[in-house]
Amino acid sequence: MLSDGPLLEINDLVVDYAGKSGFVRAVDGVSLRVSRGEFLGLVGESACGKSTLLFAASRLLSESAQIVGGNVIFKGRDLVVLREKQLRHLRWRELSVVMQSAMNALNPVLSIEAQMLDAIKAHQRMSKRAARARAAEVLRLVGIDEVHLKSYPHQLSGGMRQRAMIAMALLFTPDLILTDEPTSALDVVAQRSLMVQLKELQQQLHFAVIFVTHDMSLVSRYADRMAIMYAGQLVEVATTRDVFDRPQHPYTQGLLEAYPSIHGPRRELKGIPGRPPDLRFPPSGCRFAPRCPKMMPVCSQQQPGISSPRGDDLVRCFLYERDGVPGELAGVRD
Amino acid sequence: MYQHIALEEAPLPVPAARGRRPRLLAIGGLVLSAVGSNAKAVLGFAILGIFVIMAVFAPVIAPYGPTAELFLPTLGPSPTHLLGTTNLGEDIFSQLIWGTRETLLIGAIAGGLATILSVAIGVTAAYLGGIVDHVLSSVTDIFLVIPALPLMIIIAAYAQGGGMWVLIIVIAVTGWSYGARQLRPQALSFRNRDFLESAKVRGENRAYIIFCEVLPNMVSLIVAIFLGAALYAVLAAAGLQFIGLGSTTDVSWGTMLYWGQTNEALTSGSPLWVIVPGACVCLLGASVALMNYAVDEIANPSLRGRRRRLRAQRRASA
Amino acid sequence: MSVVLGRLQFFVITLWAALTLNFILPRMMPGSPMTAMMARFKGRLSPQTVQAYQAAFGIHPRDSIFTQYLTYLDNLAHGQFGLSVGFFPEPVINVVMQALPWTLALAGVTTVISFVLGTLIGMVVAWRRAGAVDSLVTPLFVVLSAVPYFWLGLLAIYFFSVIHNWLPARFGYGITSSLTLSWATIGQILTHAILPAGTIIITSIGGWILTMRNNMVGTLSEDYVQMARAKGLRPWRIMFHYAGRNAILPNLAGFAMSLGFVVSGLLLTEIVFNYPGVGFLFLQAVENQDYPLMQALFLMVTLAVLVAILAADAANALLDPRTRAKR
Numbered sequence: 008m009l010s011d012g013p014l015l016e017i018n019d020l021v022v023d024y025a026g027k028s029g030f031v032r033a034v035d036g037v038s039l040r041v042s043r044g045e046f047l048g049l050v051g052e053s054a055c056g057k058s059t060l061l062f063a064a065s066r067l068l069s070e071s072a073q074i075v076g077g078n079v080i081f082k083g084r085d086l087v088v089l090r091e092k093q094l095r096h097l098r099w100r101e102l103s104v105v106m107q108s109a110m111n112a113l114n115p116v117l118s119i120e121a122q123m124l125d126a127i128k129a130h131q132r133m134s135k136r137a138a139r140a141r142a143a144e145v146l147r148l149v150g151i152d153e154v155h156l157k158s159y160p161h162q163l164s165g166g167m168r169q170r171a172m173i174a175m176a177l178l179f180t181p182d183l184i185l186t187d188e189p190t191s192a193l194d195v196v197a198q199r200s201l202m203v204q205l206k207e208l209q210q211q212l213h214f215a216v217i218f219v220t221h222d223m224s225l226v227s228r229y230a231d232r233m234a235i236m237y238a239g240q241l242v243e244v245a246t247t248r249d250v251f252d253r254p255q256h257p258y259t260q261g262l263l264e265a266y267p268s269i270h271g272p273r274r275e276l277k278g279i280p281g282r283p284p285d286l287r288f289p290p291s292g293c294r295f296a297p298r299c300p301k302m303m304p305v306c307s308q309q310q311p312g313i314s315s316p317r318g319d320d321l322v323r324c325f326l327y328e329r330d331g332v333p334g335e336l337a338g339v340r341d
Numbered sequence: 342m343y344q345h346i347a348l349e350e351a352p353l354p355v356p357a358a359r360g361r362r363p364r365l366l367a368i369g370g371l372v373l374s375a376v377g378s379n380a381k382a383v384l385g386f387a388i389l390g391i392f393v394i395m396a397v398f399a400p401v402i403a404p405y406g407p408t409a410e411l412f413l414p415t416l417g418p419s420p421t422h423l424l425g426t427t428n429l430g431e432d433i434f435s436q437l438i439w440g441t442r443e444t445l446l447i448g449a450i451a452g453g454l455a456t457i458l459s460v461a462i463g464v465t466a467a468y469l470g471g472i473v474d475h476v477l478s479s480v481t482d483i484f485l486v487i488p489a490l491p492l493m494i495i496i497a498a499y500a501q502g503g504g505m506w507v508l509i510i511v512i513a514v515t516g517w518s519y520g521a522r523q524l525r526p527q528a529l530s531f532r533n534r535d536f537l538e539s540a541k542v543r544g545e546n547r548a549y550i551i552f553c554e555v556l557p558n559m560v561s562l563i564v565a566i567f568l569g570a571a572l573y574a575v576l577a578a579a580g581l582q583f584i585g586l587g588s589t590t591d592v593s594w595g596t597m598l599y600w601g602q603t604n605e606a607l608t609s610g611s612p613l614w615v616i617v618p619g620a621c622v623c624l625l626g627a628s629v630a631l632m633n634y635a636v637d638e639i640a641n642p643s644l645r646g647r648r649r650r651l652r653a654q655r656r657a658s659a
Numbered sequence: 660m661s662v663v664l665g666r667l668q669f670f671v672i673t674l675w676a677a678l679t680l681n682f683i684l685p686r687m688m689p690g691s692p693m694t695a696m697m698a699r700f701k702g703r704l705s706p707q708t709v710q711a712y713q714a715a716f717g718i719h720p721r722d723s724i725f726t727q728y729l730t731y732l733d734n735l736a737h738g739q740f741g742l743s744v745g746f747f748p749e750p751v752i753n754v755v756m757q758a759l760p761w762t763l764a765l766a767g768v769t770t771v772i773s774f775v776l777g778t779l780i781g782m783v784v785a786w787r788r789a790g791a792v793d794s795l796v797t798p799l800f801v802v803l804s805a806v807p808y809f810w811l812g813l814l815a816i817y818f819f820s821v822i823h824n825w826l827p828a829r830f831g832y833g834i835t836s837s838l839t840l841s842w843a844t845i846g847q848i849l850t851h852a853i854l855p856a857g858t859i860i861i862t863s864i865g866g867w868i869l870t871m872r873n874n875m876v877g878t879l880s881e882d883y884v885q886m887a888r889a890k891g892l893r894p895w896r897i898m899f900h901y902a903g904r905n906a907i908l909p910n911l912a913g914f915a916m917s918l919g920f921v922v923s924g925l926l927l928t929e930i931v932f933n934y935p936g937v938g939f940l941f942l943q944a945v946e947n948q949d950y951p952l953m954q955a956l957f958l959m960v961t962l963a964v965l966v967a968i969l970a971a972d973a974a975n976a977l978l979d980p981r982t983r984a985k986r
Contacts, residue, residue: 067889069880070788091894098891111882116904116979125900126890159980175890381798482669483676485916488964490923491941491957492680498945498953499684519916576807580927583809584942602931607817616817619810626807634798 014082014182014215015041015064021076022056022063031286033059033072035239038313041215043182046206048230048247049219050262052283056239057219061185064217065104066094082182100130103176105186109168113160119146119171120156126178145174149204166197173205183215190225202229224266227251235259238283238294244321255322257299293325301326385631388624396441405432407439407592417610424613428604433614436592437621443593447509447578448625452571454513459520459566464556466521467528478525484518490580497586504588508581512574519573520566527562565636572629579622594618666972670965677961681954682731735958741951751955754940759959762936765852766925766963769859774914776860777867778907784868785875785906786898797872800865808924812858812931819854855932859925870913874906881905904978911975915968922960 022034033056041047051057062068064079066086079086081102086094106112114122123142127133133141143153149170160168169189176184186205190198206229209216220226226233227247234244235258243256254260261279281298284290290297296306305325314327395402404421405411412422412430419425424433466477493511500507540549556563581587582595585603589596601607601615734740740751784796878884879902887897929938937956944952976982 062885065889067885069885095891095893098889100891104886104889106882106886108882112886114883114887114901114905115981116908117900118980125887125892125896129890129892129896161981479672483673485919486673486961486964486968487677487680487919488922488960489919490926491960494941494945495681495684495953495957498948498950522916577923579807580809580923583927584930584945586945602813607813607821612817612821615813616810619807619813623806623810631798 012083013040014043014045015039015217016080017060017064017077018080019077020060020063020074020079022059022068022072023075024059024072026287029287032289033239033286034063035289036077037236037239037241038077039234039241039244041183041217044209044213044215046209046216046218046229046231048223048226048233049217049236050221050223050226050233051236052221054286055236055283057236058187060236061187061217061219065102065185067104095129098130099126099176099181100179101181102183102185103179103181105169105172105176105184105189107188108192109165109172110160110192112172113168115160118157118159119163123156123175123178126175130179141178145177146171148177148208149174166193166201169193169197169201170204173201173208177208177212177214180212181214183217185217185219187219188221189218191220191222198225202226205229223262235262238289239286240294240323241321242295242323245317246319249317249320255316255320255327256295256324257301257326258295261298261300293323381631382635385628385635388628389632392441392445392621392625392628395438396445399438399442403432403435403438405435407431407436409435418613424617425611427600427611427614428609433597433611433617436597437594437617440593440597440618441621443505443591444575444578444595444622444625447505447512447593448571448575451509451512451516451574451578452567454509455516455570455574456520456563456567458513458517459524459570460556460563462517463521463524464528464559467525468532470532477521481518481521481525484515485522489515489577493577493581494584494586497581505591508578508587509574511581512577516570516573516577520570523566524559524562527559531558561636565633568629568633568636572626572633575622575625575629579619594621663972663976666969670969673965674962677958678732678735679728681958682728740955743949743952746949746952751951754952755937755955755959758936758940761934762925762929762938763963765856765859765929765934765936766921768852769856769863769925770921770967772856773860773863774867774910777864778871778910780864781868781871782875782898782903782906785872785879786894786902793872797869800868803862803865806862807927808859808862809927809931811862812855812928815854815858816931851934855928855934859928862924863921866917867910870910871906874909875902878902878906908975908979911971911978914971918964918967922964926960 017037017039020034020037021032023030024033035056037056037060039047049057049060059068059072063072063074064086066074066079066089068074074087077087081097084097113119117125120139120142123145124135124138127138127141139156142156146153146155151167151170151174155163155167155171163171169192172189189205190201193201202225205216208214218226218230223233227250230247232244233247233250235242235250235256237258243250243254243259245255250259251263254263258279261277264277265279267274267276279298284294284297290307292305292307292309293299293302293311296302299306303325311323311325312328313321313323315321316327408431410430412426412432414426414428414430417425422432422434424437426432427436462477462481466474466481493515496511496514497507500511578587578593579595579598582589582591582593583598583602585599587595589599595618597618598615601611601618604614606612606614738752740755743749743751743754746754780796784793787793881902883905884897884901887901892901926938926941928934929936930942933939937960940952941956943949944956
């Protein structure tokens with residue numbers, strides 16, 4: 008039906024949080040596309056809105072947050088206007104979620120098997136035996152022995168719990184899996200092994216992944232494309248290669264300079280001075296301007312629009328705008 | 342009866358240790374502002390205020406003496422006798438007003454004593470630690486579990502009709518364990534905080550540390566515990582007097598209930614004799630519970646303002 | 660397993676503390692059971708009778724206090740609580756055993772109904788997040804929970820029995836009929852139980868609703884509830900198995916602590932309704948200065964409370980797999 012269109016298309020999504028003294032705009036007009044089988048890394052600092060974006064897209068926001076604009080077209084249907092009942096239909100079957108901390112995301116009083124069977128029974132009529140077999144099968148996919156079906160979450164190690172969550176997400180082999188920093192609770196060794204496993208499964212089963220993280224280097228090995236987010240807006244989206252070799256947005260450049268390379272000459276670490284803006288009082292003009300080494304006068308007066316210098320990418324920066332205000336690099340192709 | 346919602350550990354922000362007075366003022370100010378904006382607390386204070394006025398100005402408000410057997414017995418309510426008369430011809434309304442004194446006294450004193458015991462045992466156990474802690478905690482748990490009313494009945498019965506003070510002591514001795522159990526974790530959480538370390542380094546002795554550094558920071562919890570203890574004391578006193586313990590010749594709401602019940606007031610035409618004192622106990626208890634609820638909301642911000650948030654959300658989506 | 664043993668240890672220690680308190684208290688106070696007996700019979704007792712009674716009460720003035728203590732414990736182990744003063748010469752144990760089933764039945768039924776209904780209502784109220792219901796129900800129950808059980812009982816009697824003769828005001832069954840196992844008797848027992856049970860349930864349910872609601876509010880913001888939504892589970896399933904089952908756990912722990920209040924309220928309500936249970940027996944014991952009976956009642960009630968706590972602990976272990984795996 009839609010093998011040609013993108014799998015997921017987020018258009019101008021706006022999400023507000025209700026705070027004590029008014030509303031905070033956590034996601035401000037984000038547009039993003041994900042194709043089938045694509046591994047997209049969504050990168051940004053804490054509180055930049057990346058997790059909110061993820062949960063908004065899957066309609067899992069808590070009661071204090073609300074989608075106030077834009078749409079989320081998943082396989083041709085706008086998820087924002089669907090009602091809970093309709094959403095339930097496609098949950099887990101076509102779209103599943105892996106959360107940050109498996110210890111918190113797994114129900115402490117139910118066994119792993121029970122939680123998997125819950126998901127299965129909610130969407131498909133299966134005999135208990137068949138369902139159990141399926142649960143065992145997905146556990147095997149992630150390298151967990153099926154004897155652990157009877158275990159409770161607190162009886163598994165951190166790495167196993169996280170892998171169990173991935174297994175659970177694969178129960179119906181969905182088209183899209185959204186993962187929210189699934190490795191940040193693990194040590195480096197477990198992190199790597201989880202990433203490798205996830206990538207292998209992805210190549211094997213052809214699902215798309217949106218991988219939210221604050222750790223750019225972690226996801227760079229495995230992602231096809233990267234989306235960089237800052238203060239509730241997307242500032243750059245490009246293939247991983249391009250992001251690392253030819254970063255366009257000053258923020259991206261700053262992030263890369265903060266990661267030294269193991270090879271190559273020793274150089275001073277350069278962080279990005281300052282801090283992200285308080286989203287209760289967003290600055291007029293570009294949100295990164297106060298910290299931007301390449302700031303121009305116009306940057307603090309107006310918000311930059313979205314440009315596409317290379318055609319397949321996305322940058323939100325006056326340096327690249329063509330109409331209206333020509334940037335230094337507008338029109339320059341490499 | 343009222344089940345106190347257990348408070349989490351020390352959610353009230355600990356201000357810089359710059360001296361006692363500013364801190365107490367800050368906490369006092371916080372409480373007052375929260376109380377003022379909270380309808381429940383205002384209602385609670387109002388009710389309590391009315392009763393206090395009744396007690397203090399009893400000679401002025403009550404038309405007659407409480408035990409003045411001057412009138413015809415078992416009269417129904419009338420303009421001269423708002424609540425009627427007892428079977429001995431006393432004016433029920435006057436009894437009610439005068440009885441407020443003893444009831445409030447028992448509640449406040451017994452509640453206060455129980456709170457002092459709670460603080461002493463809970464904080465000592467937390468602060469001294471080790472075997473002292475172990476023993477005190479076990480004692481606390483034992484007193485928590487042993488049912489209070491039967492124990493109180495036995496002790497009061499053995500004391501063979503002592504009167505108000507017997508009741509107060511009995512209530513305090515059985516009612517401290519709940520508070521101690523709540524205070525201990527909070528006191529424990531303070532044990533290792535930095536400002537205590539600085540006090541130790543300054544060379545202050547243990548007593549000073551406990552009284553002047555730790556306790557002022559636990560004021561909100563202690564207040565909540567006092568309210569709970571006072572509520573418990575009022576209900577326990579009413580219950581004990583209802584059974585005929587304490588001195589039945591005293592005048593209080595509880596003794597009115599006792600005499601009313603013994604004389605079958607409900608069925609013999611003066612139901613108000615028991616219903617009204619009982620209602621007053623109810624109201625007093627409710628006022629304390631409301632104030633306690635408000636203190637809970639102050640100390641536990643997650644319970645606060647859910648309705649406000651929901652309302653704000655609904656307005657936004659409209 | 661070790662958790663169970665720990666609890667049992669506590670059980671034993673508390674029981675011992677209660678027994679010892681029971682032993683020490685009368686000996687600390689002025690007077691003795693004998694004085695009470697004397698007063699009752701207006702001092703017309705021969706020395707031999709006095710000695711016989713002393714033996715019956717377990718008072719051996721010539722033994723050391725330690726021996727008395729051991730004899731006391733020994734007697735208790737054999738169910739020997741002495742003779743009742745008020746119902747003389749009936750052994751206390753018999754008197755207590757007649758009243759105990761009534762109280763246990765009333766307590767059992769009301770506690771279970773309160774807990775189950777209260778928890779369910781609290782769960783639903785929190786789930787629906789309906790601002791109106793929430794802000795009405797919550798303060799209403801805060802106020803209700805401060806109502807002394809027995810006062811509500813008095814009101815109930817007045818309304819349901821005196822004004823409208825719908826329900827019986829007192830006793831466990833009709834005074835004039837005997838306690839036979841017939842439908843008529845059972846019917847009477849039930850109608851007589853409605854008011855006392857109803858009173859207790861109305862006043863105690865508030866606490867359960869409140870705590871469950873607060874627990875649920877906390878649980879609903881947990882990640883695993885969000886995960887359950889992500890999995891597309893049905894709302895009631897999430898409410899029960901994900902939120903509810905976790906929210907109820909602290910309640911079970913609090914159950915043990917609230918038993919003290921429950922028991923007190925229960926006893927007083929029995930007195931108001933002249934219900935033939937332990938509470939009413941307490942009243943008579945106080946009136947008659949029947950110390951042996953009082954002591955036995957105190958011990959019985961303590962024992963019952965301890966058993967209930969153990970049961971709640973067992974339920975907790977059943978529902979929460981984490982407690983089973985204690986270090």
